[in-house]
Amino acid sequence: MPSLEAKKYLYDIARAAEYIAQFTADRTYEEYHADPMLRSAVERQFEIIGEALNQLLRREPDLKGKISDASLIIAFRNRLIHGYATVSDEVVWGVVEGYLPVLSGEVRNLLGEEG
Numbered sequence: 001m002p003s004l005e006a007k008k009y010l011y012d013i014a015r016a017a018e019y020i021a022q023f024t025a026d027r028t029y030e031e032y033h034a035d036p037m038l039r040s041a042v043e044r045q046f047e048i049i050g051e052a053l054n055q056l057l058r059r060e061p062d063l064k065g066k067i068s069d070a071s072l073i074i075a076f077r078n079r080l081i082h083g084y085a086t087v088s089d090e091v092v093w094g095v096v097e098g099y100l101p102v103l104s105g106e107v108r109n110l111l112g113e114e115g
Contacts, residue, residue, distance in 0.1 A: 002060060002110060009056035010111050013071040016052070017104040020096060029093045042092060043080050049103070050077020067106050069099065 023041050052073045057064050064070050
């Protein structure tokens with residue numbers, strides 16, 4: 001059972017993932033690529049996810065095995081922040097479609113919510 005502090009970080013991750021899902025619902029890659037405000041909003045939420053996950057795992061490293069690709073998620077956050085000039089819209093969209101649903105489900109499970 002995660003500590004109260006860990007649950008706060010998990011909640012932040014879940015909320016940011018929900019925002020990304022809302023922002024991108026019924027959108028295509030072409031729409032995403034053409035909309036700088038949408039891209040900025042999605043990237044910001046991924047930054048929050050990566051930072052919250054980094055802080056979570058510093059406090060409760062045993063949770064790393066319960067979040068698929070945790071190290072890659074943190075690295076993705078670092079790339080968005082420090083390598084912003086080389087961020088590919090295709091890669092971000094691929095993460096939205098391929099990885100975000102898995103992360104959302106794992107975090108909900110850790111928070112004790114139904115999938």
